[in-house]
Amino acid sequence: MPKKRPNKNSFVFFMEEFQRREQALGRKFPGGLKDVQCDPSCNQQWRNLTPQEKRPYEEMAKNYKVQSGARGKLTTTGESIAALEAEARRKQEMEENMNMNIIETVNMANRKNSLHKKEFFFIHVNYFCRDIQNNLSYPAEFALARFSLEKGVDEIYNEILSVNIPLGKRYEIQQHAQNTHKISRDLDCAQKDFAYMYNVFTKMLGTDGGKYPPLYTTKELFPVVNDLLERFCDAGDTNVAIFKVYSIELLFTHLRTACAQRVDSEGFPTYMIAENELKKDVFDYTPGIECAYHKLLDGTNVYCSKSIVKRWAFTICDFCCADLGIEMTPGIHCPAQNNLDYDGPIDSGVQGFSMNDKRAINTMTPSCDLYRWKVSERTDEEERRRRLNSKKISIVDYGKPENQHLIDDTNLNDSAEFQPPVTPSQACALPPDLDVPMELATQRSLREPNTKSYAEIGAPPPVPLWDDSDFPTIGGRGRFQKSTKENIPMFGRGRGHST
Numbered sequence: 001m002p003k004k005r006p007n008k009n010s011f012v013f014f015m016e017e018f019q020r021r022e023q024a025l026g027r028k029f030p031g032g033l034k035d036v037q038c039d040p041s042c043n044q045q046w047r048n049l050t051p052q053e054k055r056p057y058e059e060m061a062k063n064y065k066v067q068s069g070a071r072g073k074l075t076t077t078g079e080s081i082a083a084l085e086a087e088a089r090r091k092q093e094m095e096e097n098m099n100m101n102i103i104e105t106v107n108m109a110n111r112k113n114s115l116h117k118k119e120f121f122f123i124h125v126n127y128f129c130r131d132i133q134n135n136l137s138y139p140a141e142f143a144l145a146r147f148s149l150e151k152g153v154d155e156i157y158n159e160i161l162s163v164n165i166p167l168g169k170r171y172e173i174q175q176h177a178q179n180t181h182k183i184s185r186d187l188d189c190a191q192k193d194f195a196y197m198y199n200v201f202t203k204m205l206g207t208d209g210g211k212y213p214p215l216y217t218t219k220e221l222f223p224v225v226n227d228l229l230e231r232f233c234d235a236g237d238t239n240v241a242i243f244k245v246y247s248i249e250l251l252f253t254h255l256r257t258a259c260a261q262r263v264d265s266e267g268f269p270t271y272m273i274a275e276n277e278l279k280k281d282v283f284d285y286t287p288g289i290e291c292a293y294h295k296l297l298d299g300t301n302v303y304c305s306k307s308i309v310k311r312w313a314f315t316i317c318d319f320c321c322a323d324l325g326i327e328m329t330p331g332i333h334c335p336a337q338n339n340l341d342y343d344g345p346i347d348s349g350v351q352g353f354s355m356n357d358k359r360a361i362n363t364m365t366p367s368c369d370l371y372r373w374k375v376s377e378r379t380d381e382e383e384r385r386r387r388l389n390s391k392k393i394s395i396v397d398y399g400k401p402e403n404q405h406l407i408d409d410t411n412l413n414d415s416a417e418f419q420p421p422v423t424p425s426q427a428c429a430l431p432p433d434l435d436v437p438m439e440l441a442t443q444r445s446l447r448e449p450n451t452k453s454y455a456e457i458g459a460p461p462p463v464p465l466w467d468d469s470d471f472p473t474i475g476g477r478g479r480f481q482k483s484t485k486e487n488i489p490m491f492g493r494g495r496g497h498s499t
């Protein structure tokens with residue numbers, strides 16, 4: 001909430017003028033207006049002023065009050081309306097500038113016939129959690145990709161991050177991670193050195209006329225990307241203003257329009273279509289384009305920053321390459337035929353990523369992996385001992401004569417000679433020399449037919465041949481308890497235990 005502007009009356013304006021006049025003569029007022037107010041000569045001069053002489057100061061105070069009144073109008077949440085309007089105007093101006101700059105960049109490259117070679121930088125950031133009140137976010141992973149329509153994404157810088165997060169955010173982090181990227185904040189192998197990352201990041205961007213090229217991301221990620229850049233700049237001891245964050249939706253719109261003009265067709269009439277196409281993300285779940293960490297976690301590649309920047313590139317190429325006459329190469333402009341075999345362009349960042357850290361995987365189960373592994377995992381030594389001590393498997397083939405029906409498990413390795421065992425019921429039902437088909441041999445034997453109920457045949461139920469009181473169960477659970485109904489005393493005090 002903005003600070004309230006202090007009230008100023010005509011005497012304050014007189015004191016300000018007195019201060020300026022005396023300072024010009026060499027006097028100093030270290031306490032500011034408080035010192036001026038205590039000055040006896042100032043008070044004396046003010047008292048000696050005629051009403052006409054005081055009028056200019058009163059006019060100044062009146063104007064000031066009018067201005068303060070306009071500024072002082074607040075919203076129901078206590079925010080200054082004027083400040084909010086100024087902020088909205090600033091945002092609109094920024095958006096217009098961004099739009100103009102993107103149009104200029106694309107059109108200039110188009111005029112020079114170098115649109116296919118023009119390089120753009122995409123950035124995506126995953127975060128652990130966001131502090132909406134303080135407008136802060138805590139990054140978990142980022143990917144910076146260099147893209148051109150001709151080469152697709154030819155370089156990526158990707159890192160899993162480790163940042164300090166204030167206490168009390170654990171649940172929020174866990175929930176967000178489990179629903180999305182599943183990055184644990186306790187990874188030992190995550191990158192903590194922001195100064196190092198700043199160097200690699202800026203080196204990859206390179207400068208054009210002393211300025212870094214704009215970074216393109218989706219509009220909803222603007223605050224998260226800005227927070228990451230601020231961390232870089234803090235570590236690099238520079239100002240975040242050196243980076244410009246632009247909308248990838250607008251870039252896509254203008255690229256599509258420029259490409260369509262080449263073949264006399266129409267581009268996207270509004271940037272909403274570009275936004276929608278990026279949101280549709282038709283290349284989601286493309287395998288083999290995620291980072292080393294997300295490769296090991298099933299179903300998380302859709303959230304991986306590295307995978308996302310590549311999918312943005314695929315989507316843009318899908319709409320733009322054909323009009324520029326660029327042949328769609330699998331793995332560069334669209335997903336590879338078999339992405340698992342695709343090595344991809346030069347990747348830096350998350351390399352040699354080790355999954356030895358057992359805390360790396362967040363699971364959807366409430367118990368943590370450390371606990372589950374501790375109680376259930378066998379060590380190599382235990383597993384080896386278990387296998388050595390295991391008994392041989394004996395299979396009984398009732399289809400063979402009694403002295404031959406034991407099959408030695410050493411024959412099991414020879415699958416060609418192995419016949420599935422026949423169940424006892426089939427052995428009885430079929431002649432021993434009949435070939436039993438595989439599907440029949442593996443079926444269960446038939447149950448006995450159900451007998452008719454006593455009610456149906458009209459007979460009284462049989463009297464049980466044994467009685468619990470005659471044959472009590474010996475000890476343990478399910479032990480027979482004699483009915484104690486007859487021992488319950490009549491109602492009285494103390495739940496029937498009174499005497």
Ligand SMILES: [Zn+2]
Pocket residue numbers: 141290291292293294303304305306307
């Ligand atoms: Zn990833």
